[in-house]
């Protein structure tokens with residue numbers, strides 16, 4: 002046997018191609034699993050990507066990290082199943098299809114036909130499947146792509162239904178009328194975790210408005226808002242009962258006017274003023290004022306409006322210390338309205354346009370800057386505007402279509418996550434986070450501020466919410482399996498659980514015998530992906546044992562943005578269902594930036610095509626660079642020069658050492674067929690190298706056990722470059738050059754061979 006020679010300049014892409022072919026033709030991945038079939042499992046969950054978009058360079062990082070950890074555990078003797086998964090439902094898919102069809106609203110989808118629309122969605126979700134599979138294969142990520150879980154399959158949906166039904170039975174799934182972040186373009190509410198994905202810095206028009214008091218002349222309460230569109234919906238002014246307010250006099254435009262605002266907010270005033278008296282919020286309660294717009298009046302006999310009310314949430318941190326209250330467009334406002342019986346009437350429709358209650362601007366989109374200007378000009382013309390300025394703040398936008406969200410009162414279904422908040426926090430403490438700060442900080446705080454999960458979406462392509470409701474007596478029921486639905490409805494075949502077919506299935510009400518129909522919503526697609534520990538195995542309908550062996554996961558790794566996405570939905574669902582966390586170790590991966598430290602984005606044009614890099618440099622150099630340059634939780638500034646340097650320094654040195662060994666081993670016919678020379682009989686420098694190698698193995702294992710991936714890589718790099726090449730090989734070259742194969746030379750061969758073999762396995 003001769004060792005295979007290597008050229009001094011390795012063509013990595015070519016070499017990798019032959020290795021991939023070898024792996025595939027010999028089914029190495031499958032065999033690595035078969036060989037360990039009875040070994041203890043190390044459980045890995047794959048966070049499902051959406052295959053309707055192209056994979057990017059950040060997917061190479063996360064997939065390399067997953068692969069490294071899973072391979073390491075495999076080499077340690079564990080059985081590591083790696084089931085691929087695809088996220089296939091929800092707004093991301095619908096919006097792409099809307100673009101393809103050149104339609105822009107739900108009305109147009111209805112006209113086009115929900116059946117056809119959902120068919121298009123189904124066809125589109127694997128648009129880039131080939132690229133995903135090719136990337137996964139090309140970077141050497143061993144993943145079972147042959148048997149993935151897919152969130153749109155009937156089996157998957159059935160498992161999700163079962164999970165929802167369990168939560169329903171615990172009374173933790175309910176319908177409520179609440180203020181929700183709402184996208185007027187997609188015409189659906191979003192959950193708080195979705196909302197947190199889409200904050201953008203925006204500069205908006207902020208106005209300080211003069212609310213004219215009924216009593217006396219030229220007396221106004223000042224209130225400040227950044228959302229002028231909510232002013233027609235104003236029904237009250239809220240003051241803090243214990244806050245100190247002032248009555249001030251100011252001369253403006255030649256006349257004297259009286260204003261009320263919090264003493265601590267006097268800096269809101271422009272120009273000179275005189276303080277006439279101080280008073281407490283309680284002193285102002287019940288003062289009546291006139292509606293701002295003469296053509297809007299929301300008052301009715303049961304629900305008086307347009308007066309000053311006390312509220313604990315008022316503070317003096319910004320504005321005037323008086324809160325303009327629009328019951329339908331703010332959570333505090335809504336709660337106050339319920340408490341004191343203010344009118345709860347929308348002035349804005351579900352497309353984000355003023356409705357018939359605001360006749361002057363009926364049909365106009367409320368966030369349209371031109372409309373906003375008209376509205377403010379109107380106030381100015383009525384002498385009701387005190388001041389306006391630009392105000393820059395982070396405002397939530399739809400994470401999918403980029404429209405600014407509106408806080409909007411709407412009926413919607415919720416998971417009562419606040420009921421298990423303490424358990425969520427306790428379960429989070431059982432998770433080892435890498436880095437630790439994410440678990441305590443970002444994620445921990447997110448849990449501390451938990452609000453109920455807004456689950457339902459008024460959309461089409463998603464897991465249909467499995468709740469049927471009696472139109473007559475209001476009885477509701479969560480259907481937990483396809484079999485249950487068949488037996489209730491008498492329908493024998495249900496080939497597709499999606500809309501619109503599912504909505505056609507009805508059954509008699511167990512209470513009053515009238516017809517039960519499904520509530521029309523679909524669910525948040527984040528519930529789908531968070532359900533994967535159960536639904537990937539069609540649990541509990543099949544694979545009970547398999548599920549139990551694979552729950553919880555030992556290891557997951559995804560981008561840090563998943564603290565409000567998948568990391569969250571996984572934890573919530575397993576806490577509600579199994580009472581514990583569904584993962585033990587979580588690596589949170591930071592963003593990848595461009596060379597200058599800028600975020601990569603299509604609009605900036607600084608994204609990197611992973612396939613171009615792979616073709617140019619090869620997967621090993623790219624992976625080595627991404628894994629060693631920083632720990633996963635420190636942002637990488639992507640620099641191709643550093644890949645070239647990795648090739649030159651680390652790979653170049655390793656190849657040289659190997660090339661040196663091969664050259665002489667082949668000349669001398671060394672095959673390591675003879676018995677190993679006992680270590681204690683080898684020269685000191687050989688013993689030193691083997692000892693250093695053993696220390697390296699220990700270090701690398703320790704690092705990998707602690708997910709210190711870059712430290713492990715750097716230790717290997719240091720060993721290869723400094724200890725193996727610069728020290729050992731350089732100092733021992735002469736031993737290989739000797740003409741006769743004595744014990745000294747044999748010892749050198751054996752030592753170098755053993756060291757290279759170890760390196761190959763690390």
Ligand SMILES: [Zn+2]
Nearest residue numbers: 184187399402
């Ligand atoms: Zn949207």
Ligand SMILES: [Zn+2]
Nearest residue numbers: 471474510513
């Ligand atoms: Zn009924």
